[in-house]
Amino acid sequence: MAIYHFSVKAISRGKGQSAIAAAAYRSGEKLVCDFYGKEQDYTKKSGVEHTQIYAPENTHPDLLNRQNLWNAVEKSERRKDALLAREFEIAFPQELSQEQRQALLSDLCQDIVKRHGVIVDAAIHAPHVSGGSDERNYHAHVMFTTRAINKNGTFEAKKYRDFSRDDGTKTVTEWRKNFADLVNVQLEAIGSKERVSHLSYEDLGNGLEATQHEGYEVTQQRRRYEAEQQKNEEDRDPEIIMPDVAQANDAIRQRNADRRSDRQEIKGLDQEIIASNALLSDLQRSKAKSDAEHAQQQQIALERKREQMAAQSLVDAHKRATDFHTAFDPNRPDKSLVTQYITDYALLARHGKQPQPPAPVEQPQPTWWQRMTGQQLPPPEQPPFFEIDAIKAIAQSIVEHEQEQAQQQKWQRL
Structure with missing residues (x-):
């Protein structure tokens, strides 16, 4: 199945980030940052499949060198909280070859240069399979400057406003759609019937649930847990557990798979009808x-089978909804249950x-002894709803709590 991922990030000095450090990591190179007087060496980093700088035709040659480019960016941004660069992080469908990934990346980066007049520094990363990464996880980091190139081949005095507060959402949505279109053109060119969409599950109205972003720390903890499960039970470390967000995501993926399976079966029945x-x-x-009568009977049987499946789905949903009120603890809410x-x-x-709501439990009648002794019966416990x-x-x-935790963890890492 072709995957779609397109996220937008900001590289900001206000967050303690460096454009030189970001570029060095993504390209797997050693760069020296003049602003901080620090060497950033990522030459031992593996998995960098391809790097390339894209720029307007009249760009000064010095800016086509990665170290010169991002040092020039650091120098041009004087504020201590300056926005140094923006980044698109994209994923490639597993159906594409190395050559096709590079062609897709080139199409995207050239479109960015043409539309915004900026310099783009892009790198394709291969998955770290030995570290537990999914072998399909080919992705790219597309960094680009916040200032366009002027007619003299240097940076404009002012930043372009396409990603401003007023226009940013519209611009990002357009780029998400543009990238989906580029991916689909590539898939069609190689004869694949798979297609991707930039729309969310909610916008598509397909009834599927979106998973929560797990992030680096959760991914690493998931891999440690999965590696631990490969050991004999007596040798496992009980303190290495699967993170809650990972468990919730696994449950969502299973429910989505079940829904897809049900739809495929119903679709198959529809085709038979x-x-x-x-x-x-x-x-x-x-x-x-x-x-003709035999075919009609067969059609009726298939329709009844589909109706039975739909009815059973309702029965299962009703039972889960009924059981929910006794299983749910509002003081410790379970996300997957909710x-x-x-x-x-x-x-x-x-x-x-x-x-x-269930019918209220009526007050039991007191016994003759309770009436004689004047005992007061406690009110009956009502079933929860x-x-x-x-x-x-x-929910x-x-x-919101998970987002706050993620933000806190992000700040702690920074």
């Missing part, structure tokens, strides 16, 4: 009554079958 309809039409024209309940609730709602708005609010708070 279409074939049966065509057969029925042919038999009716040939007045073969017995064959997400599943919201999905099930939406499915039931589309069929007019929203979960209803959580309204959907409250569950959605909890939102979980997401």
